[in-house]
Amino acid sequence: MRIPFTRNARFAAVAAVTALSLTTLSACGGSGGSGSDSKSLEMWTFKQSHVAALRTAAAQFKKQTGITVKIDAYTPDDAYTTKVQSAAKTGDLPDVLEVHSDGEDRVLGAAGVVSDIKGDFKGAWAGRMQDAVQNSGLVTDARFKASQPTSAKDHGIKNGARYSVPFTAGTxxxxxxxxxxxxxxxxxxxxxxxxxxxxxxxxxxxxxxxxxxxxxxxxxxxxxxxxxxxxxxxxxxxxxxxxxxxxxxxxxxxxxxxxxxxxxxxxxxxxxxxxxxxxxxxxxxxxxxxxxxxxxxxxxxxxxxxxxxxxxxxxxxxxxxxxxxxxxxxxxxxxGPQALTGLSVAGTSKQPENAKKWMEFLSGEKVAAQFAKDSADLPATELGADSEALLGPTLSALVASFKGTPExxxxxxxxxxxxxxxxxxxxxxxxxxxxxxxxxxxxxxxxxxxxxxxxxxxxxxx
CATH class of the missing domain: 3.40.190.10 (Periplasmic binding protein-like II)
Incomplete structure (x- = not known):
């Protein structure tokens, strides 16, 4: 499924989550999609083209950490929205959600569906990201100000909060x-x-x-x-x-x-x-x-x-x-690149630390380059010069389209x-x-x- 440039309709649909989730999440308590198994996570995506690449990364993650990550896709976008809404009502959200950047993430954050992870995205993890997408997922002063009217779809977000980290970027x-x-x-x-x-x-x-x-x-x-x-x-x-x-x-x-x-x-x-x-x-x-x-x-x-x-x-x-x-x-x-999708931790996850480990793992240069090759999509991670041999000429040409000066x-x-x-x-x-x-x-x-x-x-x- 392609990502259209105009996202207003998508945000309007997701905003329905806000109306139901603030009440239902606290009422249901929510167990998270992965249950109580401390060695098992669940992640949902709306992009079928990401599934195989994510499963390959999940196999590597399990070898490294012993933690299993189950990947499920729900497409098209409307079906994904409906699935998230339903799971928010019952408390059956997964641990990690792939979201549309800089809009959907804030709507879900305002609803309490996803967590504020501002204290975790720093150091080497943040440093791996392309400069142009560093602030994606972050509630800046300008974004917070725009959310103040009660009619705003992300009304209720917190200034300075981070509701997603960049995952894919593009132009x-x-x-x-x-x-x-x-x-x-x-x-x-x-x-x-x-x-x-x-x-x-x-x-x-x-x-x-x-x-x-x-x-x-x-x-x-x-x-x-x-x-x-x-x-x-x-x-x-x-x-x-x-x-x-x-x-x-x-x-x-x-x-x-x-x-x-x-x-x-x-x-x-x-x-x-x-x-x-x-x-x-x-x-x-x-x-x-x-x-x-x-x-x-x-x-x-x-x-x-x-x-x-x-x-x-x-x-x-x-x-x-x-x-x-x-x-x-x-x-x-x-x-210039911009963040296209991000990763968020569900507010009901019983394993938020493991969820963040998985998200950080996906940002690693080698993992991100392999994801790009497997999915034919570009990660938000800044790929090194030696990644060109892995990516091949077509993906490398896409990366090259970003290269320029601010002017x-x-x-x-x-x-x-x-x-x-x-x-x-x-x-x-x-x-x-x-x-x-x-x-x-x-x-x-x-x-x-x-x-x-x-x-x-x-x-x-x-």
């Missing part, structure tokens, strides 16, 4: 290419620029008009905006002019020459969308690529695991970060402060879809509509 704006289709069109390497990628698309589409283009789950309206347009805009304009697109200055917003330039670049993809891509969900777009119905697929680092799950060999894929225009302000743009790294997180409060990226994505692939609006009209939409959010604040 958006990753392009996956079918290695054979590229070779048939005369290409063996990733494109070095936006212009080279367009040339690839032109030739793969000429080779096969129906299957030579790009698939992307554009039925989820924010994907084109957040996974292509925004990193493209950052690369073309640079950080400050990119952020200015979302601000109140008419001379620099989406209707300005800068906005028109970026929208024009994005519109260059119009001839190359896979037929019907605007009707596909995220998973369906990836499945189309895995089935050979497109030469390219746009997603995130986490997409590779889903492709593997759908029968595609990672060695048959060339992966690269969305290319930057040659004449752009940031021609060598990097894509040339695009931050994909929605939790940034240059956009107006209340901004909904799905609304902006819907406007963008009318430009491409639907071809119902011009570049100029699209810029004006985006400018008007963003103005409405700023006006609401005034």
């Amino acid at each position: 958006f704006g990753i392009v996956f290419a079918n290695k054979k289709m590229l070779a048939d069109a005369g290409f063996t390497k990733p494109p070095a620029s936006w212009e080279e990628w367009l040339d690839m698309l032109k030739k793969t589409t000429a080779k096969d008009p129906k299957k030579g283009g790009i698939s992307l789950g554009l039925k989820v309206q924010a994907t084109g905006l957040t996974w292509i347009l925004q990193p493209l805009a950052f690369a073309q304009l640079g950080q400050q002019p990119y952020e200015a697109l979302f601000k109140q200055d008419k001379s620099t917003d989406f209707a300005s020459p800068n906005g028109t330039k970026v929208l024009g670049l994005y519109d260059q993809l119009t001839p190359y969308w896979m037929p019907g891509t605007q009707t596909l969900t995220i998973d369906e777009g990836d499945q189309a690529f895995a089935q050979g119905k497109s030469a390219f697929d746009v997603g995130g680092t986490f997409t590779l695991a889903f492709l593997k799950q759908n029968g595609m060999n990672p060695d048959d894929v060339i992966a690269f970060g969305l290319p930057s225009p040659k004449d752009g302000a940031v021609p060598q743009r990097a894509l 040339n790294t695009y931050n994909p997180s929605p939790d940034v402060d240059f956009r107006p409060s209340g901004y909904e990226q799905d609304d902006a994505g819907a406007i963008l879809a009318d430009l491409t692939p639907l071809k119902q609006q011009s570049v100029g009209t699209t810029g004006q509509k985006l400018s008007k939409l963003i103005d409405s959010y700023w006006a609401a604040l005034r």
Whole structure:
């Protein structure tokens, strides 16, 4: 199951846990899923692609500690939410839960479903994590302030608490290419620029008009905006002019020459969308690529695991970060990682110390590198240079997409402060879809509509 960029719906569903758990957990007492056996833990995940890799790690953990870890998956996400809700009512939660980072973990923490482990995540354990995700799971002053309204889904969290530790990390704006289709069109390497990628698309589409283009789950309206347009805009304009697109200055917003330039670049993809891509969900777009119905697929680092799950060999894929225009302000743009999933200790666990030992074990460099290879997903742990031989070329390319300086790294997180409060990226994505692939609006009209939409959010604040 893919992790979509917009998580509001997921948090709304999980927030239902809050309403029932604060009363039921104390009433039930809860025994934890692993019972009273001090040498046995239970962990739940919502990602089927993680199960085999976690079980391999669990076998190593047992050899090292004598502690057994039972891994269970409940998918899709809605089924996982329902399972957690039910277990919270009866006190039958496992010892460890894999959660969506920086949202779901806080909702569960506010409900008392998961524990505050701020005193444990420190030293070597914390030091293994990538710098960009160090604070994931932590209730910062800003997050605590945002939780104060009673309508907030994480109302009740404690300032300074930590309700999860980072487990997997990734980024958006990753392009996956079918290695054979590229070779048939005369290409063996990733494109070095936006212009080279367009040339690839032109030739793969000429080779096969129906299957030579790009698939992307554009039925989820924010994907084109957040996974292509925004990193493209950052690369073309640079950080400050990119952020200015979302601000109140008419001379620099989406209707300005800068906005028109970026929208024009994005519109260059119009001839190359896979037929019907605007009707596909995220998973369906990836499945189309895995089935050979497109030469390219746009997603995130986490997409590779889903492709593997759908029968595609990672060695048959060339992966690269969305290319930057040659004449752009940031021609060598990097894509900043963010925490995608975390690990939490259930509030009912009778073995919290063993649960934390297991979570720390998973953060070890060698264990994390093996997890990455087995799951085709990237850990939050900073992997050493010698891990490249273990990971292989495709996973190593995903890791390489993170490498950059603060000045040339695009931050994909929605939790940034240059956009107006209340901004909904799905609304902006819907406007963008009318430009491409639907071809119902011009570049100029699209810029004006985006400018008007963003103005409405700023006006609401005034």
